[in-house]
Amino acid sequence: MAQPQDFGFDDDIVMLKDAANRFLGQRQTLVQLRASLKGTEDPYRGEERQGWYDPAAWQEMVDLGWAMVPVPESAGGLGLGLVAAVAIQEEIGRAACPTPLSSTLQATFVLKEAQADAHLAKIAEGSSMALALFGEDGAPDADSTTVTANGNKLSGTSSYVQDAQKVDGFIVAAKASEGLGLYWVPKESVTIHRDRIVELTRDQARIELKNVEAEVIAEPGSGEQVMARALPALLTLLAADMAGAAEWQLQTTAEYAKLRVQFERPIGFFQAVKHPIVNMMIAADETRSLVYNAACAYDHDPEDALRCARMAKASASETAAFCSNRSTQLHGGIGFTWESDVQIYHKRQMHSQFLFGDASWQRQKLAELL
Amino acid sequence: MAHPYGMAAKMTEQQSSPEARPEAREFREYCRRWLEENRPPPTETPLPQASYEVTYDDHRAYLCDWQAKCYEAGLIATDVPKVYGGHGYENFQSIASDEVRRSKVPYFLNWIGLGMVAPTLLIHGSEEQKKRFLKPIFSAEEIWCQGYSEPGAGSDLVSLQTSAVKDGDQWIINGSKVWTSLGSLASWMLLLARNDKQDKYNGITCFLLPIDQPGVTVRPIHKMTGECGFCEVFFENAIIADDLRVDDVGAGWKVAMSTLTSERGAAAGVGAVTHTESPLSSVRELIELAKTTKRNGVPVWDDPVWRDRIVKLYIRIEAIIQHARRAPIEALNGGAMRLPLQSKVVGSEIGQDLNATALGVLGMQSSLYVGDEHAVRNGRWPLGYMNSYTGTISGGSSEIQRNILGERILGLPKTK
Numbered sequence: 001m002a003q004p005q006d007f008g009f010d011d012d013i014v015m016l017k018d019a020a021n022r023f024l025g026q027r028q029t030l031v032q033l034r035a036s037l038k039g040t041e042d043p044y045r046g047e048e049r050q051g052w053y054d055p056a057a058w059q060e061m062v063d064l065g066w067a068m069v070p071v072p073e074s075a076g077g078l079g080l081g082l083v084a085a086v087a088i089q090e091e092i093g094r095a096a097c098p099t100p101l102s103s104t105l106q107a108t109f110v111l112k113e114a115q116a117d118a119h120l121a122k123i124a125e126g127s128s129m130a131l132a133l134f135g136e137d138g139a140p141d142a143d144s145t146t147v148t149a150n151g152n153k154l155s156g157t158s159s160y161v162q163d164a165q166k167v168d169g170f171i172v173a174a175k176a177s178e179g180l181g182l183y184w185v186p187k188e189s190v191t192i193h194r195d196r197i198v199e200l201t202r203d204q205a206r207i208e209l210k211n212v213e214a215e216v217i218a219e220p221g222s223g224e225q226v227m228a229r230a231l232p233a234l235l236t237l238l239a240a241d242m243a244g245a246a247e248w249q250l251q252t253t254a255e256y257a258k259l260r261v262q263f264e265r266p267i268g269f270f271q272a273v274k275h276p277i278v279n280m281m282i283a284a285d286e287t288r289s290l291v292y293n294a295a296c297a298y299d300h301d302p303e304d305a306l307r308c309a310r311m312a313k314a315s316a317s318e319t320a321a322f323c324s325n326r327s328t329q330l331h332g333g334i335g336f337t338w339e340s341d342v343q344i345y346h347k348r349q350m351h352s353q354f355l356f357g358d359a360s361w362q363r364q365k366l367a368e369l370l
Numbered sequence: 371m372a373h374p375y376g377m378a379a380k381m382t383e384q385q386s387s388p389e390a391r392p393e394a395r396e397f398r399e400y401c402r403r404w405l406e407e408n409r410p411p412p413t414e415t416p417l418p419q420a421s422y423e424v425t426y427d428d429h430r431a432y433l434c435d436w437q438a439k440c441y442e443a444g445l446i447a448t449d450v451p452k453v454y455g456g457h458g459y460e461n462f463q464s465i466a467s468d469e470v471r472r473s474k475v476p477y478f479l480n481w482i483g484l485g486m487v488a489p490t491l492l493i494h495g496s497e498e499q500k501k502r503f504l505k506p507i508f509s510a511e512e513i514w515c516q517g518y519s520e521p522g523a524g525s526d527l528v529s530l531q532t533s534a535v536k537d538g539d540q541w542i543i544n545g546s547k548v549w550t551s552l553g554s555l556a557s558w559m560l561l562l563a564r565n566d567k568q569d570k571y572n573g574i575t576c577f578l579l580p581i582d583q584p585g586v587t588v589r590p591i592h593k594m595t596g597e598c599g600f601c602e603v604f605f606e607n608a609i610i611a612d613d614l615r616v617d618d619v620g621a622g623w624k625v626a627m628s629t630l631t632s633e634r635g636a637a638a639g640v641g642a643v644t645h646t647e648s649p650l651s652s653v654r655e656l657i658e659l660a661k662t663t664k665r666n667g668v669p670v671w672d673d674p675v676w677r678d679r680i681v682k683l684y685i686r687i688e689a690i691i692q693h694a695r696r697a698p699i700e701a702l703n704g705g706a707m708r709l710p711l712q713s714k715v716v717g718s719e720i721g722q723d724l725n726a727t728a729l730g731v732l733g734m735q736s737s738l739y740v741g742d743e744h745a746v747r748n749g750r751w752p753l754g755y756m757n758s759y760t761g762t763i764s765g766g767s768s769e770i771q772r773n774i775l776g777e778r779i780l781g782l783p784k785t786k
Contacts, residue, residue, distance in 0.1 A: 006699055014701040247704075254780040268782035271773065277780060278772045282716055285709060289692035290685070292702065311685045363681040364674070370657055370684065 007296040008083040017087035020066070024095035027057055030341055033098060037200060041338055051165035051194070051203025053098040058166075061101055062126040070108050075120035081299035082109070082233050086240040086291060093244030096341075096348050098201040100166035102241065103130035107171050109233035110182065114218040114226045119184055128167040129184075131234075132158035132207055133227075140357030142173040142180060142227040147209060149174035149181050152216060154209045162355070164192050164205035172207075172214065173223060180223030183214035199351035200344055229302070232309035235356055236294040239309075239316035242352045243291050245345050246284040246319050249327040252342065253277055256331055267330075276326050283319040290315045307369045314362035320349035321359075397462050401469035404443050409475055410436050418597060419754060421477040421644045422551040425590070425598040430513075430555055433479035437510035445470055446484065447508040450492070455505030470643045477643050482552055483507035483514035485642035487560045490629045494576070494617040503558075503578065515556035517547040517579065517603060518626065524549075525770045527562075528623060532605060534563035534575055541565075541577065541615070543585070543608040549764065553588050553601025557581055561610075562622050574622035578614040585609060595756045649687045649717070652724055656680055659746070660731045670731045679727055686720050708779050715771035718761030725755035 009017075036052035061067065070085045071077020078084075085105050092102060107129035111120045123129065135144035138160050147156035154174050161170065169186045191208040218226045254277050257268030267273045294308035324346040328335040335342040357365070413432055418424055424433060440446050448463040450456020470478075478484060488507050491500055506512035523530040532545025543563055550559070559579040566573030581588065585608030590598040617625050660671040660680055670676050690713070696702050697709040728751040729736040736752055738745035762768045776782040 005695060007695065007702075009699060009702060017701065250780075254782060257782060266783045268776070268780075269785065271769070271785060274776040274782050274785070275769070275772045277782065278775045281708075281775065281780065282712055285693065285704070285712065286686060286689035286716075288702070289689050289696045292696060293688070293692040311688055314681075315685055315689060360678060363678050363685070366685070367671075367677050367681050370681070 003296050003300045007292040008081065008299055009087070009292070013080070013084050013087050016069070016084060017091060019064070020088050020091035021094070023060075023064070024091050024097055027054065027095070027097070029054060029057070029095055029097045030344060033201065033344075043196075049196070049200075051098070051163070053100065053166050057097075058099055058101065058128070059126075061099065067101060067104055067108075067126065067128075068124040070105065070112070071120050071124045072112065072117070075117045076124035077120065081295070082236060083292070083295040083299055085109075085233075086236060086295040089237045089240040090244035090288075090291070093241030093348075094248050096201045096245060096248070096345055098166075098203075100128035100130070100163050102202075102237075103163040103167055104128045106131055106234050106237055109237075110171055110226065110230045111217065113229040113233075114182060114222075116184075116217045119215075119217060127169070128163075129169050129171055130161055130163045130167040132161045132170040132172045134158065134160045138354075140355075140361060141231075142223065145173040145175060145180070147172055147174040149176040149183065149214070149220060152183070152214050154183055154185065154212045154214045157206050157208045159206050160195075160355075161205050161207050162202055164207060165194065165203045170207060171217060172209065173227070174214075176220035178219075179221035180227070181216065181220035182218035182223045182226060184217055185209065185212055185214045189213065197351070199347045201348050202351060228306075231356075232294065232298050232302075232305035235309040235313040235362075236291060236298060238352055238355055239287065239294065239312040240291045242316040242320045242349060243284065243287045245349055245352075246280070246287060246316075246323040249323040249342070249345055249349075250277070250280045250284050252345075253280065253327045253330050260332070273330055276330065280323045280326050283315075283322050287312070287315045287319040307366065310362045310366040310369070313356065314359045314366065317353045317359035317362070320353050324349045394462065394465060397459070398465050398469060401445060401466050402473070404445070405469060405473040405475055408439060408443070409473070416748060417476060419647070419750070419757060420760075421479055421481045422760070423593075423595075423597045423599045423757070424479055424552070425554060430479065433476060434510040434513075436476050437478045437480060440470070440478070441508045441510070446478065447488075447504070450488075450504065450508075454492070454500045455508055467643055471648060478510070479552075479555075480507060480510045480513050481642040481644045482516050482556075482560070483510075483512070485644075486516055486629055487514045487558075490560065490576070490616065490625060493628060494621075494625045496613075498613065499578065499616070512558055513552060513556045514558045514560060515550050515552045515581075515601075515603075517550060517559045517561040519549045520546060521548050525767050527626070528570055528574070530562055530564060530574065532561075532563045533567075534565045534577065534610075536565070536612075536619075539612045541575075541610045541612065543577075543579065543605040543610060545605050547603045547605075548591075548600075550588075550601045550603050551599060553603055554590050554598065559603070560616075562626055565619055569620070571623050572620045574626075575619050576616040576622040576625040577610045578616065579608065579610050580614075583608060593756070594759075595753055599757075599760070649720065649724070650691065652721075653680070653684050653687050656724060656728050656731065657684070659728060663731055663733075663735070665733060676727075676731060679730075683720065683724050683727060686716075687724075690716055690720065705779065711771075711775055711779060714761075714765065715768045715775070718758070719768060721761055722755070722758035725751060725758045729755055 032054055033052055040046045040049040066088055068077040069080050073079035104123060108123055133142040135146040136159050147154055147158050154172060158172055169184055172183045172185055174181055174183055189212045193206045195204040197204050257273050258266050260267050290312040294312040297308040298305040327342050328346055331342050334340050417429055444457045445466040447456040448459050448466045452458040488504055520530050534541045534543055559581055561577040561579040562574055564573055565575045585606050587604040588601050590601050593599045661669050663670045693709045703709055739752055740749035773785050777784050
């Protein structure tokens with residue numbers, strides 16, 4: 001199927017991306033995040049960490065219409081595709097912004113594939129949601145869920161739920177006798193057991209469901225197909241976030257190499273420093289090109305979307321690991337400290353690397369398509 | 371210099387995008403049809419993998435004839451003004467080159483002429499030089515080589531020492547050049563020589579040197595593959611008339627850099643096509659190879675370690691194809707030169723990795739070389755592996771490319 005040569009990045013989406021870049025740049029999110037982390041640093045004796053985010057910023061994002069960007073017009077949204085959502089997500093990644101928008105964008109594509117207009121309308125109105133798909137082993141597909149459905153009552157525990165403390169409700173994958181189904185439950189009906197995680201810009205939890213009343217989004221037996229159609233969008237969104245973060249890591253490391261002087265020269269003069277930074281750029285660019293390609297394929301050529309998304313996430317996971325490694329190493333001692341923002345991005349990338357499957361998993365699945 | 375997986379990749383394997391202008395669609399259709407109808411019969415002995423490895427006279431005659439036909443058909447010098455022997459179209463060259471690659475017809479022998487000399491003359495040449503030299507480049511009547519590198523000036527090109535001394539209305543040249551591709555076939559050389567020993571950057575001048583003269587000796591060099599891809603060239607009081615000087619005395623470095631680092635670079639210019647295999651077709655061939663090559667009775671593709679390595683390459687090749695799509699989009703490219711300047715280092719390193727991986731897939735079969743009846747595709751993979759170093763070394767090694775990227779794109783302090 002013919003795809004637009006420009007990936008579908010029309011003037012409106014470019015403007016949206018610029019606006020997101022400016023908005024997130026001005027919020028000083030990490031300064032606020034650091035304030036919230038004070039006293040929690042020590043993993044042994046520090047205080048409990050809460051999943052911090054800036055509710056005012058979230059409300060502004062909703063007011064700016066970001067949440068409704070990919071929501072179909074029939075459900076009160078703007079009806080734009082994955083390319084537009086990726087434009088926003090890349091900027092969120094670049095800012096390492098803790099926000100329920102990341103999970104909500106993902107939820108939107110699951111709801112779209114399930115044609116769940118009523119729930120999409122909630123998102124258009126400013127409601128936030130997260131996906132609760134995984135079983136205890138965190139295997140990267142919804143089929144790993146250990147939650148069971150009996151009619152519209154759900155029981156069990158869903159693991160590795162992202163942004164669990166930030167959102168208004170969850171889309172839960174559950175197994176019924178007819179097969180996998182997808183359900184919506186409000187946060188009030190579940191017990192949230194917060195995970196203690198390395199990552200500082202997300203929160204994660206196990207959510208426990210005890211015979212909880214749920215609304216059906218995809219009938220039992222149809223959940224697998226819905227998730228299969230939505231998976232390329234989820235992988236691509238995540239890869240976009242990682243591409244944005246990698247670009248930050250690249251630029252920040254390059255800037256540091258221009259400023260830090262040793263042996264009477266900025267360290268970026270030395271090829272042992274210069275060349276790895278160039279390698280960061282090469283990696284980050286490969287991921288970005290693959291992300292735009294994957295987003296465009298999802299919007300215009302669904303048959304090819306999974307192949308493209310697997311490539312994007314595989315590349316993003318490699319890039320994230322590499323850029324994280326080099327950014328800390330080339331910053332020297334300062335990059336190893338809590339005080340440096342380098343560690344915040346490093347941890348976000350470590351976390352993203354494994355979400356929905358790491359690089360070798362994606363390549364294994366991709367090989368089946370070749 | 372052109373290389374297997376760099377600039378070529380920029381123009382190939384595009385999804386057939388909806389052509390903006392109907393004339394462009396028509397032109398593409400025309401190219402496709404012409405190439406189908408005029409595909410030349412295969413040569414008696416197989417052609418080398420790339421145009422810079424051609425040495426035999428029968429191959430030369432065959433390829434010159436083929437290039438001349440393609441030129442007459444409008445596939446070469448497509449966008450060059452008619453007054454200089456071109457066809458006078460606008461933005462059709464990339465379509466023509468794209469179709470030439472896609473159709474898997476033979477490459478063009480005069481690739482240095484098309485890729486380096488013609489663009490240089492179009493920018494810096496005098497009116498007389500353009501009228502005299504361009505057409506025979508397009509038609510392959512005159513084969514060109516390039517005299518830049520010297521034994522003591524490779525990556526550090528500006529250290530070149532070959533001297534040019536003005537004597538009346540001519541120049542006397544002494545010194546030597548090395549790694550001169552097509553040196554044994556060429557009748558002309560685009561030469562950089564030093565007119566001023568004191569001024570490193572402003573003491574170099576660019577010339578058009580006639581090779582067939584007593585002061586010039588050309589000696590072929592055997593590469594590690596055993597092929598004769600390039601030559602060393604010695605100058606003993608060689609003579610160049612002053613009207614064969616390109617641009618001003620002392621402007622040689624500027625002239626060389628404007629061609630070497632120009633975004634449109636070699637391939638795009640007037641239609642140089644140096645390879646008939648694209649990265650995507652190569653990786654697809656590699657996947658097939660892994661599926662059909664068995665070890666211990668099991669296809670190599672079923673070995674997760676090898677499969678993973680191949681899929682990694684497949685992904686990187688898709689990335690460089692998508693780079694070509696992203697590069698023109700201002701909002702997404704991070705600056706006009708960021709992606710184009712990566713194309714050589716990334717393309718050549720992926721090409722090398724691809725060939726090395728193929729050797730691993732073949733195992734002991736990779737020992738079978740050109741001429742062995744059991745060799746897979748007549749030794750294509752070991753040959754390709756060795757020749758891949760052309761890409762990572764010539765025309766600015768990968769190390770120099772990384773300096774350029776770090777300094778020009780990321781603003782890191784200059785190494786020199």
